[in-house]
Amino acid sequence: MADLDSVLACLDLNLDRSVGRLSDLLRIPSISTDPAYAAECQRAAEYLAGDLAAIGFQAAVRETPGHPMVVAHHDGPEGAPHVLFYGHYDVQPVDPIEEWTSPPFEPEIHEMSDGSRRIVARGSADDKGQLMTFVEACRAFKAETGGLPCKVTIFLEGEEESGSPSLVPFLEANKAELSADVALVCDTNMWDRQTPAISTGLRGLVGEEVVIKAANRDLHSGYYGGAARNPIHVLTTILGEMHDADGRVTIPGFYDGVGEVPEEVLKSWEDLGLSEAEFLGSVGLKTPAGEKGRTVLEQTWSRPTAEVNGISGGYTGKGFKTVIPAEAFAKVSFRLVFDQDPDKIRAAFRKFVEDRLPDDCTVEFHPHGGSGAIQLPFDSPWLEKTRAALSDEWPKPAVMIGMGGSIPVVGEFKSRLGMESLLVGFGLGDDAIHSPNEKYEMTSFQKGQRSWARILAALGR
Amino acid sequence: MADLDSVLACLDLNLDRSVGRLSDLLRIPSISTDPAYAAECQRAAEYLAGDLAAIGFQAAVRETPGHPMVVAHHDGPEGAPHVLFYGHYDVQPVDPIEEWTSPPFEPEIHEMSDGSRRIVARGSADDKGQLMTFVEACRAFKAETGGLPCKVTIFLEGEEESGSPSLVPFLEANKAELSADVALVCDTNMWDRQTPAISTGLRGLVGEEVVIKAANRDLHSGYYGGAARNPIHVLTTILGEMHDADGRVTIPGFYDGVGEVPEEVLKSWEDLGLSEAEFLGSVGLKTPAGEKGRTVLEQTWSRPTAEVNGISGGYTGKGFKTVIPAEAFAKVSFRLVFDQDPDKIRAAFRKFVEDRLPDDCTVEFHPHGGSGAIQLPFDSPWLEKTRAALSDEWPKPAVMIGMGGSIPVVGEFKSRLGMESLLVGFGLGDDAIHSPNEKYEMTSFQKGQRSWARILAALGR
Numbered sequence: 001m002a003d004l005d006s007v008l009a010c011l012d013l014n015l016d017r018s019v020g021r022l023s024d025l026l027r028i029p030s031i032s033t034d035p036a037y038a039a040e041c042q043r044a045a046e047y048l049a050g051d052l053a054a055i056g057f058q059a060a061v062r063e064t065p066g067h068p069m070v071v072a073h074h075d076g077p078e079g080a081p082h083v084l085f086y087g088h089y090d091v092q093p094v095d096p097i098e099e100w101t102s103p104p105f106e107p108e109i110h111e112m113s114d115g116s117r118r119i120v121a122r123g124s125a126d127d128k129g130q131l132m133t134f135v136e137a138c139r140a141f142k143a144e145t146g147g148l149p150c151k152v153t154i155f156l157e158g159e160e161e162s163g164s165p166s167l168v169p170f171l172e173a174n175k176a177e178l179s180a181d182v183a184l185v186c187d188t189n190m191w192d193r194q195t196p197a198i199s200t201g202l203r204g205l206v207g208e209e210v211v212i213k214a215a216n217r218d219l220h221s222g223y224y225g226g227a228a229r230n231p232i233h234v235l236t237t238i239l240g241e242m243h244d245a246d247g248r249v250t251i252p253g254f255y256d257g258v259g260e261v262p263e264e265v266l267k268s269w270e271d272l273g274l275s276e277a278e279f280l281g282s283v284g285l286k287t288p289a290g291e292k293g294r295t296v297l298e299q300t301w302s303r304p305t306a307e308v309n310g311i312s313g314g315y316t317g318k319g320f321k322t323v324i325p326a327e328a329f330a331k332v333s334f335r336l337v338f339d340q341d342p343d344k345i346r347a348a349f350r351k352f353v354e355d356r357l358p359d360d361c362t363v364e365f366h367p368h369g370g371s372g373a374i375q376l377p378f379d380s381p382w383l384e385k386t387r388a389a390l391s392d393e394w395p396k397p398a399v400m401i402g403m404g405g406s407i408p409v410v411g412e413f414k415s416r417l418g419m420e421s422l423l424v425g426f427g428l429g430d431d432a433i434h435s436p437n438e439k440y441e442m443t444s445f446q447k448g449q450r451s452w453a454r455i456l457a458a459l460g461r
Numbered sequence: 462m463a464d465l466d467s468v469l470a471c472l473d474l475n476l477d478r479s480v481g482r483l484s485d486l487l488r489i490p491s492i493s494t495d496p497a498y499a500a501e502c503q504r505a506a507e508y509l510a511g512d513l514a515a516i517g518f519q520a521a522v523r524e525t526p527g528h529p530m531v532v533a534h535h536d537g538p539e540g541a542p543h544v545l546f547y548g549h550y551d552v553q554p555v556d557p558i559e560e561w562t563s564p565p566f567e568p569e570i571h572e573m574s575d576g577s578r579r580i581v582a583r584g585s586a587d588d589k590g591q592l593m594t595f596v597e598a599c600r601a602f603k604a605e606t607g608g609l610p611c612k613v614t615i616f617l618e619g620e621e622e623s624g625s626p627s628l629v630p631f632l633e634a635n636k637a638e639l640s641a642d643v644a645l646v647c648d649t650n651m652w653d654r655q656t657p658a659i660s661t662g663l664r665g666l667v668g669e670e671v672v673i674k675a676a677n678r679d680l681h682s683g684y685y686g687g688a689a690r691n692p693i694h695v696l697t698t699i700l701g702e703m704h705d706a707d708g709r710v711t712i713p714g715f716y717d718g719v720g721e722v723p724e725e726v727l728k729s730w731e732d733l734g735l736s737e738a739e740f741l742g743s744v745g746l747k748t749p750a751g752e753k754g755r756t757v758l759e760q761t762w763s764r765p766t767a768e769v770n771g772i773s774g775g776y777t778g779k780g781f782k783t784v785i786p787a788e789a790f791a792k793v794s795f796r797l798v799f800d801q802d803p804d805k806i807r808a809a810f811r812k813f814v815e816d817r818l819p820d821d822c823t824v825e826f827h828p829h830g831g832s833g834a835i836q837l838p839f840d841s842p843w844l845e846k847t848r849a850a851l852s853d854e855w856p857k858p859a860v861m862i863g864m865g866g867s868i869p870v871v872g873e874f875k876s877r878l879g880m881e882s883l884l885v886g887f888g889l890g891d892d893a894i895h896s897p898n899e900k901y902e903m904t905s906f907q908k909g910q911r912s913w914a915r916i917l918a919a920l921g922r
Contacts, residue, residue, distance in 0.1 A: 203683065207781045216745030221768045222664065222866025225796050226751040226760035227741065232769040232791075233704065240701025243694065280688065280821075284677030287820035290687040299687035307682045308693040309784050314771035315792060320668045320829045322794050323770050330693075331776060333783050335686050359748035360741075368781045405683025 003145050004457045010140040011449045018136045018449065019109070019119065019442075021051065025089070025128050026107040026121040032067055032090035033162040041067040041158045044089045048135075048156055055139045057154065064166035067158030071177070074138070076151030080460045084153045084180035084419070086409060087131030087187065088160035091123035092434045099436035110439070117442040126433035129440035130186040130425055131156060133448030137456060140449070149460025153180055157409070160187075164408060171416050179417045182382050184455070185410060186448075188425035191272060191399050193443070196390040196451065198383065199423035200376040201301060201402040202410055204336035206345050207368030210235070210353055211329040214361050218314075219324040229360045231328040232313040238356045239330060242306050246292040249306045251352045257339035261302045262378050268399050269297045301402020305335040306349075331368075335404065342370040371411045376420055382459065386422050389454035393447055426451070464606050465918045471601040472910045479597045479910065480570070480580065480903075482512065486550070486589050487568040487582040493528055493551035494623040502528040502619045505550045509596075509617055516600045518615065525627035528619030532638070535599070537612030541921045545614045545641035545880065547870060548592030548648065549621035552584035553895045560897035571900070578903040587894035590901035591647045591886055592617060594909030598917060601910070610921025614641055618870070621648075625869060632877050640878045643843045645916070646871060647909075649886035652733060652860050654904070657851040657912065659844065660884035661837040662762060662863035663871055665797035667806050668770075668829030671696070671814055672790040675822050679775075680785040690821045692789040693774040699817045700791060703767050707753040710767045712813045718800035722763045723839050729860050730758045762863020766796040767810075792829075796865065803831035832872045837881055843920065847883050850915035854908055887912070 011018075030044035031037040045061045045068045052059035052072040059072035067090060076082070094104040102108045107121035119129060134154070141148050155178060159166055171178060191197040214229040244250050261269075279296045280286055290299035313328025315321035334345050350365055357363055376383055383400070390398035403423075413419045426448035432438045472479075491505035492498040506522045506529045513520035513533040520533035528551060537543070555565040563569045568582035580590060595615070602609050616639060620627055632639060652658040675690040705711050722730075740757045741747055751760035774789025776782035795806050811826055818824055837844055844861070851859035864884075874880045887909035893899045 205683075205783070207783075209781075214746065219744060220866065221766070221770060221794060222666075222796065222864075223761065224744070225766040225768050225865060226764050227737075227749045227757040228744065228746055229748070229750040230768060232772050233700070236697040236769065236772070237701040237704075239694070240698040243698075276688075283680060283685070283689065285675065285689055285821045287690070288688045289690040289819070289821065296688040300684065303687050305682070305686040307686050307691060307783070307785060308697065308775065309682060309782060310775035310777045310786075311693050311697070311789065312773050312777040314769065316771045316773040316790075320670075320792055320794065321770060322666070322668075322768075324768060325771075328772065329777075331781055333682060333781065335683065358750070360746045360750065403683075404686060405681065 004453060006144045007140045007453045008450050010144050011136060011453060012446070014140070015446055018132065019445070022119065022129055022132045022445070023107040025132065026123055027105055029105045030090050030123070030158065031093050032159050034093060038067065041090055045070050045156070045158055048089055051135065052154060055135070056142050062170070064170055066166045069158065069166070069170055070154070070156040072154040074148050074152045076148055076460065080150045081182065082151040082153070082180040083182055083184055083459060084155055084178060085134050085184045085186070086155050086157070087134070088127045088157040089131070090158045090161050091126070091128070092161050094122050094436070096436060101437055109442070118439040119442065119445065120437060120439045122438055124438055124440035125427045125431035126438065127160070127187050129445055130427065130448065133426060133445060134184070134186055134452045136449040137452035140453060141456065149456045153178065167409060168412060168416070171412055175417060179419060183413045183419050183421040185407065185421045185423045186425050187407065188403070188423045189427040189429060190425070190444070191401060193428065194394060195396040196394045196398040196424070196426070197401045198386055198390070198398055199403045200378065200383065200400045201337065202374040202406055203304070203404055204340065204342060204371045204373040204411070205406055206334040206336065206342045206370045207331065208333075208346060208349055209329060209331050209366040209368060211327055211364040211366070212361055213327040213364070215324065215326050218326050221322040221324050224324055228324050229358065230324045231361065232325065234358060234361055235311070235313065235328045235330055238353055239308055239332070241356065242352070247290045249304065251306065251348050253344065253348045254304065254306070256344065257341060258304060259338035259375070261298070265378060265400055266298070269295065269401070272297070272399060297402070300404040302337055304337050304340055307333050307335070309333050336373045338373055338375050340373060342372050346370060371406065374410050374414055374421070376422070380420065382420070382422055385458040386424060386455050389458040390424070390451055393451045393454055424451070424455070465914060467605045468601045468914045469911050471605050472597060472914060473907070475601070476907055479593065480906070483580065483590055483593045483906070484568040486593065487584055488566055490566045491551050491584070491619065492554050493620050495554060499528065502551055506531050506617070506619055509550055512596065513615060516596070517603050523631070525631055527627040530619065530627070530631055531615070531617040533615040535609050535613045537609055537921065541611045542643065543612040543614070543641040544643055544645055544920060545616055545639060546595050546645045546647070547616050547618070548595070549588045549618040550592070551619045551622050552587070552589070553622050555583050555897070557897060562898055570903070579900040580903065580906065581898060581900045583899055585899055585901035586888045586892035587899065588621070588648050590906055591888065591909065594887060594906060595645070595647055595913045597910040598913035601914060602917065610917045614639065628870065629873060629877070632873055636878060641880060644874045644880050644882040646868065646882045646884045647886050648868065649864070649884045650888040650890060651886070651905070652862060654889065655855060656857040657855045657859040657885070657887070658862045659847055659851070659859055660864045661839065661844065661861045662798065663835040663867055664765070664865055665801065665803060665832045665834040665872070666867055667795040667797065667803045667831045668792065669794070669807060669810055670790060670792050670827040670829060672788055672825040672827070673822055674788040674825070676785065676787050679787050682783040682785050685785055689785050690819065691785045692822065693786065695819060695822055696772070696774065696789045696791055699814055700769055700793070702817065703813070708751045710765065712767065712809050714805065714809045715765065715767070717805065718802060719765060720799035720836070722759070726839060726861055727759070730756065730862070733758070733860060758863070761865040763798055765798050765801055768794050768796070770794050797834045799834055799836050801834060803833050807831060832867065835871050835875055835882070837883070841881065843881070843883055846919040847885060847916050850919040851885070851912055854912045854915055885912070885916070
């Protein structure tokens, strides 16, 4: 603990210098989606590899068909675990540029009326500021103790904002090198300014486009209406039966593999005090539409969904055309939780549709994606140590939360490297990532560094 | 009857001359939808007014803001009924011109391998050939008897193929002049080559666009899925409940005013021998999708429908976007029969939707059109006389059929002039109206003239 105390003190002492280093990184406009900035992505990768080498990592810029990866290794004590830290150095474009109050690649410290300070620049929160919290923690450990409490691999991507086309090939080609005991992913938010969060569940996703066809051409509804099958009716009837009156999905077998969140975790979610009014009010809603008897956090974090994301058929222009269309289609997606099997869900949905298909209709399915949920075991030792470390740092204890959406890299770590991920981040909901005037709170940056120091110490123990 | 026999003989004797007159009319390219042909429409009107005046009508070309009308009057015997004959002199465009085997405005007589002859030209069947059958019947009556058996008004429109914008104002402005005891409308088909038909029922039409709205913006289905109301689900659920398993519409009150077709008429429909396989097979279907226990002819002629003509919501482009849209809409139309009230049907549908609207949703309705059905009373004396006259002329007795679609002018005659219409025409299903190589059978033209002579004689008796 003497070691950790001196590391924490070192971090505080060097805060201004760490802000300077982050600012140097933020000045590099590493916009991955725009080919005009390819050289800047390269420069950001080289900057980071150089900085990590200066700390004492074996660091290299690793070329890919797209933007390069940065991979850096550092040994740890005998018997200590091996952790892999993931972040990304690429950033979103800056449009609409006219809405920025300061130039996006000239980082500024803004002091707010409540005394808080923030670093304003594109990438400050997503993800340069976040990844530097970890780098700074490592730097301070090296400075104060000459080593790191764990064996550490740092893996930084440059294509996260443009679909990560090189990620899977790179993971496959470097499986052994990148496989660690656990991954630390710093691309998520805190629950609120006082409360750190660990995302322990990420919902999976299965997409299916379903096309219903009937007559061999569009028909006049005067001549054929009443006798000819209307594929829009078939589609609406089937999709209308996909949920019962209590909001549950009616597809047989849909809930196979759906686990329950432990009572104490549910209690901690309740303690977060998020009202339905607050969650839904911001988008103009007030009543949870999902499974009855579940809170909105359960509905979005730990319960599966069947959602029609798009539907189309017949005449949809101005005015009317009294047509019975030859076909209609819908795009349906399923958010999966716990151990739901994407392939089984896809098959069950197809059977559900086929079982309801009337005479004279055919159906086509076009699959789109398919990834299972990520669920960190609630009794994982990594989780418990991380939670305790975070709770030591922040005013309120850390909470284990779910995430309704997906972070693809976490799924790839799991499926390709067999590696669980601890998702810990210090972003806040108002950081305006992907928007003008992106910012990262100075408290996030400072206490984020201290949090990683505590976590590394805890995991190494 | 002696009079009628001589009129029929006169028609047969002068067939070639009548073909010549029709050909003169067919040579005028009176395409109403293309402003470049406005002078040709005027010329066709003048040709017809001149021809009717030559027969002995008081005929005039009547200007409108669009193409002119032709109105011609001829007295009848004391106590004889007053009939109004409706037709239209304008024609469809000729595209694709390269598919015509002879120039569309140079009428030709083609002799087929079975010995039948046809007049090939744009407008031969729709509607110049048909309207001239009536004119020739009048000409022969005048030539043989010096008069007509009924008081006759001939009313010819020049905008039928371009939405009839001047029709309603003209009817309103000339109500008294155009009101007769019954209208004769010659713009329909025979049942088959041997069997003449009288269309006694035309379904009405009510359109409603329904828009369901929920959140104040499109939502990410990862963050909000399971908690936020999805307007596509609301729409599909409601529309999915609009029909029961037997194909009946479930909207309360929907069947109010729906009458039943008399047993003997149903029997005559059955005798037509139209198989479901034949009716549906041509469009790739085989099983009637409407109300169970009804034939396809009942389903399309005498039963009402609720049909979704278009639906759209969320992401409908390529690939996937996991969105919960802010809104979704559908275009729904209702085909009405007998005494169903368009306003009540519209209101009942709106209530049906509103009753099913869950929390957090709003609904908007945009009305489109609204016309009741036309149903000639099955015991109408006009109907019985016309039917007998047609049955005398053709190899098989005339049948009373329904029509699934609408002929707007018939509705306007009914609602604005209080006038029933007898729809009698001699077109055939393969006449290729609106298509290249439009034709009118010589038998249609000759026996059509003879049919009108018989009908006029019968109605005047």
